[in-house]
Structures are given as C-alpha cells and as structure tokens.
Amino acid sequence: MSFNNLDTLYRQVIMDHYKNPRNRGSIEGNPMTVDMNNPTCGDRIQLQLLVDDGIVKDAKFDGEGCSISLSSASMMTQAIKGKPVDEALKMSELFSDLMQGKDIDEGDIDLGDIEALQGVSKFPARIKCATLAWKAMEKGVDVEKED
Amino acid sequence: MDVKAVRDEFPILHQEVNGHPLVYLDSSATSQKPIKVIEKLDEYYRGYNSNVHRGVHTLGTKATDEYEGAREKVRRFINASSTQEVIFTRGTTTAINTVAASYGRANLSEGDEVVITPMEHHSNIIPWQQIVKETGATLKYLPLQSDGTILLDDVKKTVTSKTKIVAIMHVSNVLGTINPVKEIAQIAHNHGAVMLVDGAQSAPHMKIDVQDLDADFYAFSGHKMCGPTGIGVLYGKKALLEKMEPVEFGGEMIDFVNLYDSTWKELPWKFEGGTPIIAGAVGLGAAIDFLTDIGLDEIKQHEEKLASYAMQEMNKVDGMTIYGPEHRAGLVTFNLSDVHPHDLATVLDAEGIAVRAGHHCAQPLMRWLEVSATARASFYLYNTEQEIDKLVAGLKTTKEYFGDVF
Numbered sequence: 426m427s428f429n430n431l432d433t434l435y436r437q438v439i440m441d442h443y444k445n446p447r448n449r450g451s452i453e454g455n456p457m458t459v460d461m462n463n464p465t466c467g468d469r470i471q472l473q474l475l476v477d478d479g480i481v482k483d484a485k486f487d488g489e490g491c492s493i494s495l496s497s498a499s500m501m502t503q504a505i506k507g508k509p510v511d512e513a514l515k516m517s518e519l520f521s522d523l524m525q526g527k528d529i530d531e532g533d534i535d536l537g538d539i540e541a542l543q544g545v546s547k548f549p550a551r552i553k554c555a556t557l558a559w560k561a562m563e564k565g566v567d568v569e570k571e572d
Numbered sequence: 573m574d575v576k577a578v579r580d581e582f583p584i585l586h587q588e589v590n591g592h593p594l595v596y597l598d599s600s601a602t603s604q605k606p607i608k609v610i611e612k613l614d615e616y617y618r619g620y621n622s623n624v625h626r627g628v629h630t631l632g633t634k635a636t637d638e639y640e641g642a643r644e645k646v647r648r649f650i651n652a653s654s655t656q657e658v659i660f661t662r663g664t665t666t667a668i669n670t671v672a673a674s675y676g677r678a679n680l681s682e683g684d685e686v687v688i689t690p691m692e693h694h695s696n697i698i699p700w701q702q703i704v705k706e707t708g709a710t711l712k713y714l715p716l717q718s719d720g721t722i723l724l725d726d727v728k729k730t731v732t733s734k735t736k737i738v739a740i741m742h743v744s745n746v747l748g749t750i751n752p753v754k755e756i757a758q759i760a761h762n763h764g765a766v767m768l769v770d771g772a773q774s775a776p777h778m779k780i781d782v783q784d785l786d787a788d789f790y791a792f793s794g795h796k797m798c799g800p801t802g803i804g805v806l807y808g809k810k811a812l813l814e815k816m817e818p819v820e821f822g823g824e825m826i827d828f829v830n831l832y833d834s835t836w837k838e839l840p841w842k843f844e845g846g847t848p849i850i851a852g853a854v855g856l857g858a859a860i861d862f863l864t865d866i867g868l869d870e871i872k873q874h875e876e877k878l879a880s881y882a883m884q885e886m887n888k889v890d891g892m893t894i895y896g897p898e899h900r901a902g903l904v905t906f907n908l909s910d911v912h913p914h915d916l917a918t919v920l921d922a923e924g925i926a927v928r929a930g931h932h933c934a935q936p937l938m939r940w941l942e943v944s945a946t947a948r949a950s951f952y953l954y955n956t957e958q959e960i961d962k963l964v965a966g967l968k969t970t971k972e973y974f975g976d977v978f
Contacts, residue, residue, distance in 0.1 A: 431918070435973075466914060466945060467930050467931035468914075468945075469944065489945075490912065491912035492914075493914070
C-alpha cells in the first residue's frame with residue numbers, strides 16, 4: 426500500500442477536524458450525557474446532547490482517541506446540531522452504510538464533511554473508531570425517547 | 573541461533589502485506605506457528621482423531637497416548653515434579669480463573685487480602701476483583717517504581733499475615749519488566765500465602781523451572797509459544813490441587829456418579845471437565861519440541877539482543893517515548909509525539925509492519941502511565957535486526973506523514 430491509499434483514509438478535512446475539533450467541550454445546564462468507549466482499543470468519548478421539542482439544540486463531545494474517532498465526533502456534532510432527532514438517526518444509518526462501503530442515497534440529507542470518512546471503509550480495523558460517536562448519539566437519543 | 577533457518581520454519585512469514593514483505597512484530601499478542609506444529613495438527617486430525625480416556629479402540633488409545641504424552645512434555649518444559657500437576661486449560665485466563673474460583677473461593681474470607689500489581693494483564697486482575705467481592709476479602713496493589721519495576725522492600729511492606737494469595741505476572745506484556753517472582757514467592761511463603769505466577773509472557777521466552785521459582789501456581793498459554801490457540805496450562809503444586817474443588821463439572825472429570833452426589837477423578841483430570849482440547853495439547857507438545865530443540869536460553873539471548881537494539885534505534889527517532897525499564901524482555905512499548913497509536917499502527921501496516929496499538933489489556937497500567945493507549949513492537953525467535961530497521965524507518969515515515977498535523 427502506498428501513501429495514496431493512506432491518503433484515502435487521512436483526508437485533509439479529517440485532519441482538520443482532528444486538529445481543530447468543532448464542538449469539543451461540555452454543555453452547561455443539564456444535558457443528556459452518554460459515555461461510550463471502544464474496549465478493544467481504549468478510545469473514550471463523552472457526548473452531550475441538548476434535545477428540545479424533537480430538535481438537537483446543541484451537541485458537544487470530549488474524549489480520547491485517534492484521528493478517526495475524534496474527527497468523526499467533531500463532524501457528527503457539527504452535522505446534527507439544529508437537526509430533528511429523526512434526521513440525526515437517518516444520518517447515522519447513512520453513515521453506517523458508508524462505513525460498510527455501500528452506495529448511499531443522501532436524499533434531502535446533507536452529510537457535508539462526513540463523506541470524507543468514506544475511505545475508512547477500506548480499513549476494516551478502523552471502522553469502529555469512526556462509528557463510536559454515532560453509537561453514542563444513538564444511545565443518547567434512545568434514552569431521551571424513553572424519558 | 574540461525575535466524576534464517578528458524579524463519580524458514582514459519583510459512584506465514586514469507587508473504588507480502590500491502591505490497592511489502594511482512595514484518596511481524598506482534599508476537600506478545602500471539603506468536604506465529606512453525607510448520608512442525610501445523611503438520612502435527614494435520615497429522616492428528618487425519619490420522620488418529622478420537623476422544624481420549626474412553627473407548628478401547630486403537631485410535632482412542634493413540635489419541636490418549638499423544639494427549640498424555642503432551643502433558644509429559646509440558647511437565648519437563650517447566651520442570652514440574654509430576655504430570656499430576658499439569659492441567660490443560662483453554663489458556664492463561666482460564667488457568668487464573670480456575671485458581672481464583674477454586675482456591676480463592678475456599679480460602680478467602682473477610683479480612684484476608686489478595687496482593688497483585690497495577691501492571692497486571694486484565695486476566696490477572698478481574699478474577700481477583702470478582703472473588704474478593706464474593707468472599708469479602710480485599711484486593712491490594714503493590715506500588716510501582718517510576719520505571720515500572722517492583723521493589724522487594726515494597727513487597728515486604730505490602731504482604732502481611734492477612735495476605736492469602738499473591739498473584740503477579742512474570743514478565744509484563746507492556747513494560748517488558750521481568751519481575752523477581754522467585755523472591756516474591758519467598759516473601760509470600762514467609763507469611764503463609766500462596767504465589768500465582770502469570771507466565772503468559774515468560775514461558776515462551778525463557779527457561780522455566782517452577783520448582784526453582786517455588787511458585788504454587790504457574791499459568792501460561794500455548795498460542796504465545798508457537799502452539800495453537802485454545803490451549804494453555806495451569807501448573808499447581810500437588811498438595812494444593814488435591815485439596816481444591818473442580819470448577820467445571822461434567823464428563824471426563826468424574827469418578828463415580830450417583831443420583832444426588834458424585835466423586836471426582838484423580839489429578840489432573842478432575843480439573844479437565846468435558847472433552848479436553850486434544851488437538852491443542854498435541855500441537856502444544858510439538859511446539860515445546862520445537863522450542864526445546866532450538867533452546868530457550870538461545871531464544872532469550874536473541875530477544876534480549878533485539879530489544880536492546882530496538883531501544884537504541886527507536887530512541888533516535890524524534891518525539892519517541894519508550895515505557896518501562898532498561899533491562900527488559902523482548903518488547904518495546906512506546907508513543908511517538910502526539911500521533912495516536914492507532915494512526916501509527918495504520919501507517920506501519922501500510923508498510924507491511926504489524927504492531928499492536930491500544931491498551932494491551934492493561935487499562936490500570938495505561939492510567940498509571942497517564943496515557944490512553946500505546947503502541948508495542950514485540951519480538952520472538954524469528955525476528956531480525958533488519959526488521960527493526962524497517963520499523964524505525966516506518967516510524968520516521970509516520971512522523972513525516974503526520975508532521976504537518978502536529
């Protein structure tokens with residue numbers, strides 16, 4: 426494998442999110458908090474969501490991890506902020522398909538920067554890094570629904 | 573030791589990964605298998621696969637002879653005084669769990685203490701966490717020195733008359749520390765405690781004499797020493813094992829079964845419930861023959877040379893942090909600047925170099941090191957200095973690749 430292949434994984438936009446993460450930190454008040462880790466590698470993420478009236482009003486994350494897991498968290502918070510919960514879940518589905526190397530039909534949904542992570546699908550060992558934040562979001566929304 | 577000849581024995585090493593010759597530096601996770609072990613498994617399944625210790629037929633007798641023959645090979649390999657002290661298990665994890673569930677459950681109660689270290693592998697932490705919760709005993713940790721070693725003075729302070737079990741790894745899978753388990757066993761015995769040695773990272777790499785170590789229990793895995801996965805060994809002193817209850821019940825381990833009560837077979841079979849791991853044990857026997865023919869002292873010497881060469885060369889790379897003491901077993905755990913170990917391992921993999929990245933099943937130790945993860949290169953008898961040169965070149969590439977990020 427050459428650097429070209431690595432470049433499909435480490436796209437510039439990914440490294441930008443890694444270096445300058447968006448929405449890193451915590452939400453004041455009483456947000457929904459989800460802690461999730463990847464026990465096989467030690468990556469940890471804390472995701473905070475503020476959901477009001479079915480809309481993700483705010484999303485922030487913190488944690489430790491590799492460039493893929495942290496940039497994915499950064500991109501995700503950026504993408505779901507201000508979106509209806511249902512749309513966030515739809516994005517998560519699309520993202521899962523993207524990771525499995527499937528062709529996706531975005532429809533009305535704008536994945537934005539997230540598509541840069543498409544290359545991860547060619548590195549099976551790293552897919553779990555990319556999906557960690559999304560799993561945390563799904564878990565958080567699930568708990569929110571039960572409340 | 574003729575490394576080239578050794579490498580010829582390992583078919584898997586002669587392949588390209590991502591367009592580069594494979595450089596396998598992850599033997600602490602699992603070692604590769606020599607042709608003799610692969611052929612032995614083949615021979616067993618083609619020639620005399622049969623259940624053991626039952627049946628009078630010819631294949632059954634052959635399988636039993638090979639299975640029990642492997643036990644004798646293990647006995648000699650660790651210098652146990654009897655094959656009754658050699659129990660086949662699924663691996664180190666099962667071996668330690670057996671001691672915790674059997675010896676621990678019977679001998680621990682409130683006020684008693686189990687002493688371990690923060691450098692232990694999860695498999696030598698969690699069984700003790702669970703059994704102290706159940707029995708009301710307390711889990712105590714020995715302190716570590718800043719270089720990741722244990723001071724005998726600290727052992728003397730921590731181990732007291734309350735201590736019933738001391739459980740310590742012989743060689744750290746992260747730091748490479750070689751712990752003074754013989755001296756620690758002596759301290760444990762002075763206080764009437766038993767000593768369990770986790771030998772997962774020592775049995776493959778150095779001559780083991782359980783009688784000289786005076787270990788009460790010694791656990792190790794076959795797959796880290798050129799054997800198949802799914803087979804391991806629990807050594808225990810006969811006097812202790814005889815008093816211990818089995819933890820798995822069923823076929824194979826019984827003597828007489830009544831409607832409401834049963835009695836157990838004698839050692840070692842009372843601890844081997846169910847059809848045993850026959851092929852695994854036979855394969856482990858072949859691995860022991862292979863390692864013994866080369867010589868464990870030769871292997872140890874080779875790995876020490878590789879480790880010190882690796883330390884010397886890796887330290888030349890800008891931004892390198894190496895964890896653990898100077899004097900170490902054949903592995904180097906490290907971090908490179910702010911490059912996350914996963915990213916580092918992915919770049920190295922693109923160059924055909926296999927290293928481990930993550931917490932190495934030692935989360936408490938990662939917290940002690942104040943890192944979330946590390947990368948590890950580990951060596952075995954088939955690795956060469958040229959491969960370490962490739963690793964170092966790969967690390968420089970990694971730095972270049974992520975250079976503009978940090």
